[in-house]
Amino acid sequence: MIEVRDLQVRYAGRLVAGVPELDVGAGECVAIVGESGSGKSTTLLSLLGLTENADISGHVRVCGVDVLTASPRRLREIRGARAALVMQSPQSALSPATRLGVLMRRALRLHGVGSGKDGRLDEIMAESVAAVMLDRAILRRYPHEISGGQAQRFAIALAIALGAEVILADEPTSALDVTVQAEVVGVLRRLREERDLALLLVSHDLALVSTIADRVLVMKDGEVVESGPAARVLTEPSHPYTRELLEALP
Amino acid sequence: MTSPQETTAEVPLRRLLPRVPDRFAALGAVLIVLIVLAAIMAPWLAPYPDEPRPLEGSLPPGAAHWFGTDQLGRDVLTRILYGARTSLSIAVSVLAVSALAGVTLGVVAGYAGGWVRDAIMRVTDVFLAFPALLLSLALAVVLPPSVTTVILAIAVTWWPWYTRLAASVAASIATRPYVDAARCLGVPAPLIVWRHVLPNSLTPVLVQMSLDAGGVILTAAALSYLGLGAQEPTAEWGLMVQQGQTLFTTNWWIGTFPGLAILVTAFAFNMLGEGLRNALDPRARKVT
Amino acid sequence: MTMLRAERVTLGYAGRAVVHDVSLDITAGGVGLIGESGSGKTTLARAFLGLLTPISGNIWYGDQILKKADMRKFRKDVQPVFQAEALDPRMRVGASVAEALAVRGSRTARARVPELLEQVGLDPGLATSRPHQLSGGQRQRVVIARALAAGPRLLILDEPTSALDVTVQARILDLIASLDTERLLITHNLAVVERLCRTSHVLFAGRVVESGPTRDLLANPAHPYTLALRDAVPKLGGPPPQARGVTEAVPAGTGCPFRFRCPLAAPECERPPALREVRGRQVACHRAEDVLATGPGSAP
Amino acid sequence: GGQVRGAGGTPQPADGTGPAARQTAKANDSTFVYAPNLDVVTDWDPATSYSNEIVALSNIYEGLTRYNFQTREAEPRLATEWTSADGGKEWTFKLRQGVKFHSGATMDAAAAKKAIERTIRKKGGAAYIWDPVDRIEAVDATTLKFTLKRAAPLDLVASSGYAAYIYDVDAVDADGKTTAGTGPYTIDSWQKGKETELTLKAFEDYWGGWTPEQYRKVSFRVTPEITTAWQLLQKGEVNFVQRLNPQLFEQAGMTDNVRTARSPSFQNLLVLFNTAAGPTKDVRIRQALQLAIDYDGLAAALKGSGSKASGMVPEGLLGHVSDMEPKPDLGRAQELLAEAGYGPDNPELRLSLTYAQGDEDQKMLVTLLSSALKKLNITLQAKPMTWSAQWDQGKQQGQDIFVMYWYPDYPDAYSWFLNVFKSEDEPRFNLSYLKDREIDAAIEKLPELMATDALKADDAFKDLQKKIIEEQAAVAVPYVQTYQRALTADVKGYVDNPAYPNVVFFYDLQRAR
Amino acid sequence: MLRYLARRLGQALLVVAGVVVLTFTVMRLVPGDPAVAFAGPKATPEELDAARERFGLDDPLPVQLVAYVRDLVTGDWGVSLHTRQPVRDDLYLAFPASLELVGAALLIAVVVGIPIGVLAARYKTKFPDFGVRFGSMLAVSVPVFWLALALQLLLAGRLDWFPVAGEYDSSLDTTSPLTLWTNITVVDALITGNWPILTSTLHHLVLPALVVAAYPTGVIAQMTRATLIEESGQDHARLERALGFGETSILTKFALRPALSPVLALIALVFAYSIVNGFLVEAIFNWPGLGSYAAEAIRSRDTPAIAGVTLLVALVYVLANLVVDVLQGFLDPRARTR
Ligand SMILES: Nc1ncnc2c1ncn2[C@@H]1O[C@H](COP(=O)(O)OP(=O)(O)OP(=O)(O)O)[C@@H](O)[C@H]1O
Ligand SMILES: Nc1ncnc2c1ncn2[C@@H]1O[C@H](COP(=O)(O)OP(=O)(O)OP(=O)(O)O)[C@@H](O)[C@H]1O
Ligand SMILES: [Mg+2]
């Protein structure tokens, strides 16, 4: 679903993210770990063409679309509908003055999902909310009226409703409490198994990553220093930096 | 996790200025420098002394008098140059007085919180309820019209804005961990306000001041225009527009050039202020 | 004798209580405060620092009520270590440290700055930098240096490392562990508490729901929230963390505040549970015994 | 419930079948629009009215006489003829017959007596003009006899624009719904605060009768800004602008559909020097100040909105002197100052001056004077003030120079002397604080002379002016205001009468086609 | 929400009380005897005493203040010294015209300012943004009295597109008299279907309203732009982008509503400001509003009238702020729980 070759993202000439190779297939979960400023988010955003004034080179295919050369229109078509984003801060990622249901409905209309009869639309919305274990009453709420875990689960529900095949998650739980984090991670894991979703997860929490990811990329100062199956990277790190990361864990 | 972000309130202006990417701010600054220079150099730049020559009458713009002369035969350009002194000194005095009073009160209100803040803010609200021009009008009626009156009158209506601004900034500064830390060290409250709260509250105030300078000049001009401000024979732009007003159809230059002078100066300050604000924080605004 | 003690304090902002009726001693050997985000940990810490006056109840400083105590002495004894944001962005870091010295009337304030910086493992040459020129870890060290300038007996540390990268975190924690002061440590990181604090208190919705020896408490929680917390922490290579119950927002009301999320909730949970002694621990749960029974299954 | 705007007006159907449309083609059915610069009516009571509303009330109410500024005499109005006896202490007026009040009542001697007595009783406005009156008798229906306490030119008093109206005392309406006069117009609608504040309509039973060319409808459209008024005039939206500035006046003179009229007024500017205290107590300094005023420059700057004055009494009044034009002479001024110990080589002299806030012409005087005085090492501290503040200060002798306009309430030069220059223990209008027994005595003799011997009176006036202006140098009179009016060219018959400032007697106008 | 409203109302009342006291103080500080202003330039001492008596000017100040407050509450706002009418009646006549003018101006400001603010935010740092910023700065910098003169001369005088002055063609008073309900001409003409007056008033309204609208249009455009740019830089805009929404629909569908909340607060402010700014414009266009009334009151030192105008404008300000606070609750759901 995601295919990256020789991706280089620069801000004002400075290389902030360089990824030689990254592939995520359906039903797979790949994690990018690394410290603050190492270019994790930048990598993720560039996959959807969401970086602002960055120079990007290389080759990126997401859901069969060449992101770097696609027209803005084409790009907008895959955003959300095929590749969905879940962000770090739950509440601030939702427009404060828009009811959740309205947001979802607008997004569905935008991509022509469930168009035609209204009943179908409502059905899709209800199903997607149920899939992340939320009550459908939540659709009538405003973002500030729900908890952080609910907000994150709603963001995932959006992806489901739109029929996304890929979920890109940028530190989706770092603003959450561990108890709540466990829940969101649980939902992600379930969806991956049940729906064959491809999952690209950005995190700085090695322990968390180890529990969910198939493969791991370790980034430092804008470069991938190590990558491979999670089990291997986290047990037999080859790069000293990865080792340091692991040692820092309690 | 992301590193703690510096909030714009605390970006020192000094650190920001050299890399202000805003063309408006730059252009505004250049214009202001020119105007200030013109004001300082007025006696040398002015082509004529600021004296009436009534028998010559009012001459249209020409080679001898670029901006023409007024009813009393005074050179309009000369008076605009001298008027720059009046307008700028009004703006500077008003802003200095009101920022001093406003920020002092505001910082105290913001830091102290509780009833102190409530009391100060209610008083501020009362003054805010009077639109600047109206209270200035009332005051200008009380005091004999003069430049000093204008300065006082406008300052009286202007300080609450700074109190509000400073109070809201200071209130947020007061909850910063570094203020808590200072309190825990046992630094006395006045010293905390002076050393930590005040300097960190100043940037938005300074931006607001440059935004306001234009407004002050306009208000002062409006007061003079209503006959409540500067008085003949002081050269003041609002007064000059007012004098030229009835001659707009016949001797257009008498009122038009001073009007343009007001426009350009207010515009320059607005450009600087808006540019700075834009560079600093798109949301920092007059209304709080 | 404990230096600081909270006695049935209720704390809040603008008249709205966020910490309810909490009693807590800061005992020797390090005290940990853990709990959900927004449960009132920072609020409690601020009260211990004298930055927040309790709505009711008292903070005792030795045998005096803090409000009436000698603040000069108190300020010398008790110092906070907040996050790195605790530095005035305009001040050179050396000046920040010197301020702490100057307040104590030290005339040679400037001269002692390098010494302090070295003590926390910083190059004294950094004294002339401004906070934004330093890395997060360096800033945190400055904060600690400044706290030490007062020569405190007790440090109150509120998530001192949570803004830092994991590799840096470890080094700062080492520094903190090496200081010979008492400490109250607030953190989300259970492993850190375990390492640095002999006793711990678990806060939920503004109430202490469980307290006791840290090791014991984490090994075998007596409160369902402690249990959930422990089990939700992912472990390297371990099984996926378990979500116990649902994490809906907590509605206000009487009764056990955790009952909506509690997998063991029973009718009696509609009554507010009192703190009681269960196997050497204070727990506020009607079903503490049942929890203890399920707990060890997933011991660390 | 709603009320109809213009209530009291005469709404007419818009389809053109109303009475207006049925008029003969020749008849003047247009409305004469007057553009005053201030609100028109502040007081509807003809007894107490003392303000802007004179422009309306003079067309609604009439007095016994009206002043003719060309002959310098009073002319018949409600009185057809009059005589005086007993050295000006007894006056008998014969009243016009067949005059009706707007209320329908008949105007006769009894009604006139009641009206004047009511005015005197109310003591408002200019009621003091009747002060000399001791007794009024309605001898018969058409004969009104006044007995005075002291001699006074009662025919002039009766021509006053204020407080001399004859009205139906039972019909006075302070709310302006109805009027109680005998004049050619009566009220149509009054909407306080609106742009078109007041409209008047013809009083059909007016004793003078009506011809088709006359204006039967008049309205007042308040226009504070001169430029706006000028533009409205050019578009024909208003017919009369009461005041234009010199530049616009000049332009108006060259504009096709606009006519201009200029006439000297009875209002002149007095620059009063403090004779009682301060540096100006020294007569030499006062004389120097008189000489420092740039009279010609001022006149040039005024460009016709004022003209150089000669003496204190304006042209058109008994007592005017034609050869007293002041001449500036800075050299002589410097000599005088040197004698008094001031001037360029001596210590600086600081003088305070107060003048009317918002008056452009006075402002020009101040500007010119201060720049001239600067050369004489005199610093003029000029303060513009509202009248009440200026007057308050003046009454306490708080300034060295007091600038103000003076005009008589009825066309009589006596007003200047009695009010401004007669000794007062507590100054009211004697703001030069002049106290001179000789002058007082001369002033006291004036009324009798005026009532009996105009020639002698003229001499006495001349003498007094010489004393006050030249000898005492208590005052400088830089200029007399000139009215500069502009009208649309289709208006015929307009004559300005300075005795009634800003008043247009609409009845005298016709529309040309 | 109710408690919040009650608190706001209480605050507003406190402010009003302060305003009353301040007004009173300022007015009593006026040098020069108000009685003189009332009785006229040549009044006799007896007349002056009568006037003083009538206005209670001989009482001690606190007594006067109490009397003043009592009178205000009972609806007696004093008698104007220059119109000699009750001030309340004068204001009742003058205020609707000001409201009409300022209302029209604010309508223009909102209808123009918000869209161009959106435009600028949409094309941030591109030409439209540059143009909007430049234009809006010009609009807030131009002296309003000067603009009024210039536009009047150009558009009414030279080009003859609009009437020079006035509220409507007053000859219509006879041909199609207007029944008054609200005293606001446009509104009344609309209610009663009086088309001639309606069109005439609208035609007369354009120029002065444009002049008064200059400042609010500028600040509203600036504020809209700034808040929109801020909103569109927030996290939620990134999510919306990731959902496939285009920039324009992000601005108009998601960012605009929360962004309008500060714009609304601004409108309350410029509302009061524009009424006063209108003072400078009304005289030039013969607009029969508060401005003409206030200008005359100031010229004649008409204490009760000045106090009346001041109080009225302050009340309007306080009221406008209250209304805005309530409206903000609708625009921004977060505000409701404050
Ligand atoms: N819009 C931008 N313009 C310029 N530089 C940027 C921009 N966005 C990010 N950067 C820089 O790119 C680098 C990588 O940033 P990125 O946000 O990808 O890091 P990250 O690994 O996600 O870090 P974190 O864990 O803090 O989120 C950083 O140094 C950052 O300063
Ligand atoms: N200054 C304040 N004014 C009003 N409410 C506040 C203030 N500071 C905190 N609160 C509220 O008090 C409650 C407890 O906050 P506190 O900061 O003590 O939580 P915490 O346990 O430290 O959370 P975290 O782990 O997120 O730091 C929260 O609901 C918070 O919203
Ligand atoms: Mg990131």
Ligand SMILES: [Mg+2]
């Ligand atoms: Mg906290």
